[in-house]
Amino acid sequence: MKKSIKLKARFWRNTLLISTSLLLLVLGCRKDVQIPDSSTSISFNIPQGWPTPFYNFDNNKLTNAGFILGRKLFYETKLSVDNTISCGSCHQSFAAFANLDHPLSHGINNQFGNRNAPTLFNLNWNTSFMWDGGINHLEIQPLAPMQNPVEMGEKIGNIVTKLNNDADYKQLFNDAFGTSEVSSEYILKALAQFMGVMVSSNSKYDQYMRKESGVSFTSSELAGMDIFQQKCASCHPAPLFTDYTFRNAGLQPGSLNDSGRAHITLDPNDLYKFRVPTLRNLKYSIPYTHDGRYNTLDQVLDQMATGIFDGTTLDPLMKTGIQLTAQQRSDLLNFLNTLNDESFIKDKRFQEQQ
Ligand code: HEC
Ligand code: HEC
Numbered sequence: 001m002k003k004s005i006k007l008k009a010r011f012w013r014n015t016l017l018i019s020t021s022l023l024l025l026v027l028g029c030r031k032d033v034q035i036p037d038s039s040t041s042i043s044f045n046i047p048q049g050w051p052t053p054f055y056n057f058d059n060n061k062l063t064n065a066g067f068i069l070g071r072k073l074f075y076e077t078k079l080s081v082d083n084t085i086s087c088g089s090c091h092q093s094f095a096a097f098a099n100l101d102h103p104l105s106h107g108i109n110n111q112f113g114n115r116n117a118p119t120l121f122n123l124n125w126n127t128s129f130m131w132d133g134g135i136n137h138l139e140i141q142p143l144a145p146m147q148n149p150v151e152m153g154e155k156i157g158n159i160v161t162k163l164n165n166d167a168d169y170k171q172l173f174n175d176a177f178g179t180s181e182v183s184s185e186y187i188l189k190a191l192a193q194f195m196g197v198m199v200s201s202n203s204k205y206d207q208y209m210r211k212e213s214g215v216s217f218t219s220s221e222l223a224g225m226d227i228f229q230q231k232c233a234s235c236h237p238a239p240l241f242t243d244y245t246f247r248n249a250g251l252q253p254g255s256l257n258d259s260g261r262a263h264i265t266l267d268p269n270d271l272y273k274f275r276v277p278t279l280r281n282l283k284y285s286i287p288y289t290h291d292g293r294y295n296t297l298d299q300v301l302d303q304m305a306t307g308i309f310d311g312t313t314l315d316p317l318m319k320t321g322i323q324l325t326a327q328q329r330s331d332l333l334n335f336l337n338t339l340n341d342e343s344f345i346k347d348k349r350f351q352e353q354q
Pocket of ligand 1: 079088107108113117118128130131141145191
């Protein structure tokens with residue numbers, strides 16, 4: 001009797017030892033799978049002097065593992081119906097996450113959408129998403145491209161199934177959310193963690209505003225900042241360089257006759273109004289405007305100077321257009337150039353991991 005108890009105890013102790021070491025082994029291995037770049041430490045900080053963001057991580061706790069999963073999903077072609085297109089196909093890191101050289105977005109089966117892919121950064125401050133503000137939450141936003149027939153064309157249920165059949169993903173979901181059961185909720189939360197951390201706040205302009213040592217503006221940049229304050233800042237105010245309102249800036253409706261904000265509100269007063277885009281990182285996000293009709297900033301400025309289309313919803317600030325002398329234009333362009341943030345473009349944390 002006694003002996004058997006002793007044996008039993010030893011059996012359990014050994015089992016415990018074995019299973020603990022197995023667990024440690026598993027954890028040890030997991031570490032490699034789990035954190036490809038364990039040096040990455042993910043955090044979200046509000047840049048000095050910026051307003052409180054609209055989206056915070058209160059209901060979606062930001063973690064390294066969540067960010068890493070979000071990044072993998074962002075570059076995952078399985079999110080599309082024929083496994084060919086990822087979010088990153090249309091939102092390229094080197095283009096400030098817009099789509100270089102693509103006036104209109106380009107999805108599965110070589111189909112084209114009807115709008116230019118916007119830049120993706122500082123999204124936590126967005127009060128709405130899309131050129132027409134049709135979506136109002138960062139965690140809901142990715143459902144639109146996933147299910148859009150000309151973008152990724154896939155059902156969220158199928159995406160969940162595909163990822164549930166992938167052991168690597170089950171592991172990553174477990175690391176991020178404590179369950180290896182892939183769900184649409186956690187797909188969306190992980191994508192929001194990845195996108196929400198993409199903050200661009202280290203342009204020359206930012207460094208200048210922070211009075212960093214050795215950073216100064218040329219007299220042309222200073223003159224350009226002055227012109228910007230007078231002519232542009234009412235719609236494109238610092239530090240985000242958009243006020244997130246919907247306005248008709250006087251672009252002639254294109255061949256697609258995109259109705260803009262009215263597409264959502266069905267209000268004729270909103271016809272041809274588009275959300276004011278940020279002016280950060282313009283160097284990388286060519287082409288410009290909701291349908292990508294302009295390839296250069298000079299073309300944008302030409303339109304404002306002489307090409308205002310006077311429709312009924314034209315913004316009052318644009319009624320007479322914005323005319324600048326050649327000197328003013330060159331100063332303004334020099335100022336806009338200070339809004340480019342190379343460190344953001346080069347930030348490896350946001351790029352596809354090989
Ligand atoms: C086929 C190209 C394409 C793909 C794929 C794509 N997008 Fe987009 N994305 C766009 C276009 C075009 C818009 C603007 C649509 C509009 O305004 O109607 C957009 C808008 C957005 C916005 C709104 C940004 C803002 O400031 O309003 C976010 C965020 C975004 N996409 C994230 C994603 C994510 C996440 C994925 C992957 C799940 C994804 N996109 C896949 C083309 C694409
Ligand atoms: C009345 C508000 C308003 C004013 C003033 C204004 N803009 Fe804009 N801007 C807009 C809107 C709205 C758009 C989007 C237009 C579209 O796509 O249909 C836009 C688009 C742009 C774009 C294209 C950006 C992109 O990523 O596609 C640039 C560049 C730009 N504006 C620069 C300027 C400059 C420089 C000034 C001052 C000289 C200025 N804007 C003044 C409202 C304004």
